Amino acid sequence: MALAVMQAISSSQNSIEYSLERIEYLENKLFQDANQVVDKISELIDGKLELIRNELKKYLVHGLPSPLDKCRQRLKIAWKPGGLFSDIELYELSECYELSKLDEKTSIDGVLKIYGQLQQNAAMMAALVRNAPELKNRAIKDWIKYGLLCKLWRSIMNNYDFKNNVISEYKSSQMLLKDNP
Numbered sequence: 001m002a003l004a005v006m007q008a009i010s011s012s013q014n015s016i017e018y019s020l021e022r023i024e025y026l027e028n029k030l031f032q033d034a035n036q037v038v039d040k041i042s043e044l045i046d047g048k049l050e051l052i053r054n055e056l057k058k059y060l061v062h063g064l065p066s067p068l069d070k071c072r073q074r075l076k077i078a079w080k081p082g083g084l085f086s087d088i089e090l091y092e093l094s095e096c097y098e099l100s101k102l103d104e105k106t107s108i109d110g111v112l113k114i115y116g117q118l119q120q121n122a123a124m125m126a127a128l129v130r131n132a133p134e135l136k137n138r139a140i141k142d143w144i145k146y147g148l149l150c151k152l153w154r155s156i157m158n159n160y161d162f163k164n165n166v167i168s169e170y171k172s173s174q175m176l177l178k179d180n181p
Contacts, residue, residue: 071096119146
């Protein structure tokens, strides 16, 4: 009996190791696919990098240091003049400004717009820093993250009955059927 238990444990460990390897493979494949999509976007945008940089700079109200700005404080650039911001600082600042618009009163449509804009900013950043692998990887991860958040909130919006302020019975039962094969 002890031999059977040991074999079961060994088999279980092999199964777990295989599952973890498969998850890692799928994660790498997803990242490679996202990288290819961003590269395609970069090809389409090529030659317009200055326009992208200017798009990120639109979030700067002015170039003077702003020690009372919460996003600048959070990024530790409150005393830095806007004209000296690096591309990544501009990206992070725009991300902070967009995320600061979210609160418990934000409508689902508002949430979708904010996450959609963040995904757009991430795609532009990936194109802008295409020759800096670390920054490009970060932008691609953000692009995936905000895309998934958009998908999540879109599904919430599609499954919510706005007239009755409840999840519709039909859609919730369909979700349960999908979740429980």
